[in-house]
Amino acid sequence: MRPTGVVLLIFSIVLSATIPNTALAGSNWTGEYANKNFLNGEAVFQFSIEQSANAIKIAFDAAYNDAHGAVPDGEGQARITGKNTLEFKWEDSFENSGTGTITRVGDGIYVSMKTTRVVDSRCLPFYGQNMRLKRVGKGT
Numbered sequence: 001m002r003p004t005g006v007v008l009l010i011f012s013i014v015l016s017a018t019i020p021n022t023a024l025a026g027s028n029w030t031g032e033y034a035n036k037n038f039l040n041g042e043a044v045f046q047f048s049i050e051q052s053a054n055a056i057k058i059a060f061d062a063a064y065n066d067a068h069g070a071v072p073d074g075e076g077q078a079r080i081t082g083k084n085t086l087e088f089k090w091e092d093s094f095e096n097s098g099t100g101t102i103t104r105v106g107d108g109i110y111v112s113m114k115t116t117r118v119v120d121s122r123c124l125p126f127y128g129q130n131m132r133l134k135r136v137g138k139g140t
Contacts, residue, residue, distance in 0.1 A: 029056055029078075029086060029102075032137030033109050038062070038126075045126060047111060047133050049102070054080065058088050058102070062126040070094060070122035078102065094120035098127065108134040 029049045038045040045062045061073035074092030081087045084104040090113065091097040100113040113127040 033133035034136045072123040
C-alpha cells in the first residue's frame with residue numbers, strides 16, 4: 001500500500017520537528033577571535049567559542065592598552081539560532097550581565113552585546129553592537 005500525500009506530509013513535519021537541522025547542528029563554531037585595535041586602538045577585546053555537539057560556551061576579556069580602568073572577563077552559554085548566528089547570555093567578572101548575538105562572516109565574527117544589568121559601569125565601553133573580531137586561533 002502506497003502512502004498518500006497527506007501521510008507523507010505529516011511524516012515530514014514530525015521528522016523535521018524531532019531531528020535537529022543538520023546544517024545548523026553540524027556547524028562548528030569553536031575558535032578564538034580578537035580585535036587588537038578595539039576602541040580606536042585604545043584597547044583589546046578577545047572572544048572565544050567552545051562547542052561540544054550543540055553545547056556552546058562563550059568567553060571574553062577586554063582591557064585598555066595602558067592598563068587603566070576595569071578589566072572585565074566573562075562567559076556564558078550560547079545557542080544556534082541560524083546557519084551563521086548564535087545568541088548568548090553572559091555575565092562578567094564585575095557582575096554585569098546581558099545578552100548578545102554572534103554572526104559568522106568571512107574570517108571572523110560580529111559580536112553584539114546588550115547589557116541588561118549594570119553593576120560596574122566602567123565595563124560598558126567594551127560592550128557594543130557589531131563589534132568586528134578576526135579569527136586568531138583555529139577551531140578544533
